Amino acid sequence: MTFARLRSLGFWSLVVAILTYMTLPTLVVLMTSVNPTEILAFPPEGVSFQWYEKALTYPDFQRAFKNGLIVTSLASTLALIVGSAFAWLVYRYSFRGRGVLEAVLWSPLIIPHFTLGFGFLLLGGAFKLQQGYGMIVLAHMVLVMPFVTRAVYVSLATIDPNLARAAANLGASPFHVLTRIELPLVLPGMAGGWLIAAVLSLTEFTASLYVTGSRTQTLPVAMYNYIREYADPTVSAVSAMLIITTTLIMFIADRAFGLRRVLAIDTH
Amino acid sequence: MIQRRPFFLTFLAPAVVTAVILAAALFEVLQYSVREFVPGSLNVGGFTLENFTRINRPIYWWVLLDTFYISLLTAIFSLLLSYPVAFALVRAKRDWVRSLLVSLSITPLFTGEIVRTFSWMLMLGSDGFINSLLRKLSLIDLPLLIMYTRLGVVVALVQFSMPVMIILLATAISHVDRDCEKAAANLGASPGAVFWRITLPLTLPGMLSGIVVVFAWTMSAFSTPQLIGGGKVLMISNLVYLQGFSVLNLPFAATLSLIALIAALGSLVLMKALTGRLEKRLAVR
Numbered sequence: 001m002t003f004a005r006l007r008s009l010g011f012w013s014l015v016v017a018i019l020t021y022m023t024l025p026t027l028v029v030l031m032t033s034v035n036p037t038e039i040l041a042f043p044p045e046g047v048s049f050q051w052y053e054k055a056l057t058y059p060d061f062q063r064a065f066k067n068g069l070i071v072t073s074l075a076s077t078l079a080l081i082v083g084s085a086f087a088w089l090v091y092r093y094s095f096r097g098r099g100v101l102e103a104v105l106w107s108p109l110i111i112p113h114f115t116l117g118f119g120f121l122l123l124g125g126a127f128k129l130q131q132g133y134g135m136i137v138l139a140h141m142v143l144v145m146p147f148v149t150r151a152v153y154v155s156l157a158t159i160d161p162n163l164a165r166a167a168a169n170l171g172a173s174p175f176h177v178l179t180r181i182e183l184p185l186v187l188p189g190m191a192g193g194w195l196i197a198a199v200l201s202l203t204e205f206t207a208s209l210y211v212t213g214s215r216t217q218t219l220p221v222a223m224y225n226y227i228r229e230y231a232d233p234t235v236s237a238v239s240a241m242l243i244i245t246t247t248l249i250m251f252i253a254d255r256a257f258g259l260r261r262v263l264a265i266d267t268h
Numbered sequence: 269m270i271q272r273r274p275f276f277l278t279f280l281a282p283a284v285v286t287a288v289i290l291a292a293a294l295f296e297v298l299q300y301s302v303r304e305f306v307p308g309s310l311n312v313g314g315f316t317l318e319n320f321t322r323i324n325r326p327i328y329w330w331v332l333l334d335t336f337y338i339s340l341l342t343a344i345f346s347l348l349l350s351y352p353v354a355f356a357l358v359r360a361k362r363d364w365v366r367s368l369l370v371s372l373s374i375t376p377l378f379t380g381e382i383v384r385t386f387s388w389m390l391m392l393g394s395d396g397f398i399n400s401l402l403r404k405l406s407l408i409d410l411p412l413l414i415m416y417t418r419l420g421v422v423v424a425l426v427q428f429s430m431p432v433m434i435i436l437l438a439t440a441i442s443h444v445d446r447d448c449e450k451a452a453a454n455l456g457a458s459p460g461a462v463f464w465r466i467t468l469p470l471t472l473p474g475m476l477s478g479i480v481v482v483f484a485w486t487m488s489a490f491s492t493p494q495l496i497g498g499g500k501v502l503m504i505s506n507l508v509y510l511q512g513f514s515v516l517n518l519p520f521a522a523t524l525s526l527i528a529l530i531a532a533l534g535s536l537v538l539m540k541a542l543t544g545r546l547e548k549r550l551a552v553r
Contacts, residue, residue: 004459007459007460011352011356012356014352015352015353015356015369018349018352018353019353019369019372019373021349021427022372022373022376022427022430023372023376024391024397025384025387025388025390025391025427026376026379026387028387028390028391028397029383029386029387029390032390039395081282082282082283082286085278085279085282085283086279086282086283086286088275088279089276089279089280089283092279093273093276093279095276095280101283101284101287104287104290104291105283105286105287105290107290108290110484110532110533110536111294111488111529111532112487112488112505112525112528112529112532113488113490114488114490114505114508114509114525114528115294115297115488115508115525115526115528115529116293116294118297118508118512118521118522118525119293119294119295119296119297120293122293122296122297122299122300122518122522123289123292123293123296125310126296138289139293141286142286142289142290142293145286174274174275175274175275178274178275196378199378200378202380203378203379203380203381203382203383204380205380205381205382205490205491206381206488206490206491206505209490209509210512220380220381220382220383223382223383223386224382224491224495227382227386227389227495228495235386236386236390239379239382239383239386239387242379242380242383243379243383246375246378246379246380247375247378247379249378250374250375250378251371254371
């Protein structure tokens with residue numbers, strides 16, 4: 001009994017140690033963001049919100065935040081529309097060329113982001129659209145779409161197919177089956193996928209570095225440029241705000257739409 | 269015909285348009301990789317295979333090997349550290365423990381690579397958290413040089429890759445048939461033996477796919493080697509950026525990013541083959 005106890009204690013200490021390694025960097029960022037001096041001190045010698053003030057008034061970050069909102073809202077919404085349509089397509093129909101289409105549209109999960117970003121940079125150059133919002137939105141949309149498709153597909157696959165059959169037998173047109181039966185049942189999956197897409201687009205860096213220019217850079221790119229020149233905790237404040245925002249969004253997504261199911265983590 | 273497949277074209281059209289745009293972007297990379305570099309100009313010359321023969325130089329081989337080495341180390345350590353967490357996440361008896369473990373281990377996935385890299389810069393720098401702590405405890409006099417080393421890059425990359433590894437391992441562990449474990453225990457196996465000889469081997473396919481996914485993922489890491497490596501650690505992504513934005517040799521940058529793509533695809537194909545075999549062997553047993 002004592003041996004089993006000891007082993008269990010050892011196991012849980014190990015788990016706690018590993019989780020500390022995983023979460024400590026985040027805690028350190030939050031800590032330095034309220035540091036009163038420019039030189040990072042551990043433990044901090046007080047609390048100050050001056051870096052938040054500097055972050056919120058720094059023109060590059062202001063513009064980058066605005067750019068990010070434009071890109072993220074357009075890219076995630078486009079990804080929602082196209083990704084959902086694609087999920088329905090895969091769920092409902094088999095047709096020639098489906099395998100190729102699936103391979104191409106899932107591929108952004110495997111292709112390095114710098115390869116894709118570089119490709120969109122060259123594509124933008126070919127159409128004289130380089131560093132414009134259009135190319136950035138397209139690149140982001142392609143990158144985040146697989147997550148929407150997956151969320152919607154998982155929701156569709158769990159619908160009882162008899163519901164659609166029953167509705168059709170009772171005289172519902174295909175349009176009605178789609179809008180009155182399937183769409184309401186899939187809506188939570190679509191919303192969850194859309195939120196994941198938005199968070200991923202908001203924080204995407206590598207591909208953005210290639211496709212944005214100094215006027216159109218998104219927040220992570222502006223942060224990268226700042227880190228390379230200055231070493232004060234302003235970026236800690238921006239990071240802290242990003243961490244809090246994304247954690248809140250993911251928390252809401254989990255509570256409202258069952259994130260664990262969307263990400264296919266089953267613990268039972 | 270139309271009745272049989274309602275809305276088929278409505279669903280098909282946006283997917284096809286997107287696929288064509290994506291394919292066009294990738295085709296541009298391919299197209300540039302076989303073009304001549306014109307020094308001092310962003311325009312490219314005619315067809316050439318010179319970019320691919322240029323790879324065959326020691327410096328580029330070293331960068332490629334280093335990329336493979338860092339990715340492999342990351343994948344192995346990620347597996348070792350993720351397994352206990354995934355195991356606890358699946359097998360914890362209390363509901364709130366499971367929820368807490370899921371949130372703690374998954375949220376880092378969504379903060380983005382710049383925030384995570386920056387947080388590791390704060391941890392590892394010579395005035396960073398770890399060095400300050402060790403100095404406070406009087407364990408060291410001079411700061412440890414972890415920044416700008418391969419070790420620092422791997423320490424950060426392992427943390428990045430763990431959420432994905434944990435998801436894959438948790439799925440594998442939750443699919444282990446508990447009856448097998450119970451049968452072994454009833455036949456007199458100790459809890460340790462049950463874990464090492466039943467549970468662990470049954471999750472081998474999940475472990476393998478975790479290793480390969482993290483390996484492929486890490487090979488395309490950019491901001492960590494760029495900022496934590498600080499030019500002292502070069503991975504293929506940093507070389508692409510250097511060639512594309514400093515040397516402005518777009519054709520060679522295209523060739524390098526094509527090679528990275530092929531390496532990522534290749535490792536996944538390899539994984540499919542290996543896990544397929546492994547699953548067959550496990551099924552036979």
